[in-house]
Amino acid sequence: QLSQRRGQKKQRPAEAEQQWSPAAVAQSPSPKEPRLGAPAALGPQCSIYFSSPKGQSVRLGSEFFDQPAVPLARAFLGQVLVRQLADGTELRGRVVETEAYLGPEDEAAHSRGGRQTPRNRGMFMKPGTLYVYLIYGMYFCMNVSSRGDGACVLLRALEPLGGLEAMRQLRKSLRKSTASRALKDRELCSGPSKLCQALAIDKSFDQRDLAQDEAVWLEPGSPGPRGSAVVAAARVGIGNTGEWARKPLRFYVRGSPWVSVVDREAEKSTQA
DNA sequence: GACCCGATTGTCT
């Protein structure tokens, strides 16, 4: 396993290109500002991909999630994940990295061989259902069920857009570090468990519906990256699963400094 | 009931 992990490339140290600077992108409304209507309170009017009551608080509906894991993993890129805390604070982040898990045939998936247990039930529920699980006894990973039995998409990294200070506070308090240096913006959501900490996502979100839940939802972002702007690479942290460890089922936005692990080789084969 | 290990992260060398 270690030898396979060793193949992963490290995040490059280069500074963030301007176009990805969070300051240059949307500033989310401060918690003090009047909030939009509850996103879950959707009227009957629905478009193909999202609902927009009164043209406000647009969220992606269940139709968006009802596609196979690979296209869904790609479609997630560029969309904005929003988490509303109990006090009304909105945390926002643009999805920049995902992984697809294909279901029973995928040897690296928790649903491999058709295994269905109380833990991974969310993977088998309707598209848009969250599958949140505890890993290494202390971290959470957040997946979204896709079309296909036992198939889902793992959210691996976000570009923080709003509520950065709340994220920093959550990350600081949830991790067990002695030294409490301030975390850089790049450290807030650049990993599957980091983003769960930053957005206060835990086991209580397991099996919730991303298309309906009041505390977490997905909004359409700017036009997502297309074609060669998306890098397809091997998934991270997959061990002895043979060919399945090498399949290019991880997708990330080329050039984004918010990605957790950059794979230079994969970037070459996915020519810009 | 015992045992093993993980879709990770952070720290230290």
Add this chain to the structure above:
DNA sequence: GACAATCGGGTCA
């Protein structure tokens, strides 16, 4: 690059 932290769930007896 190595390695510890930490525990629920899967597997097998």
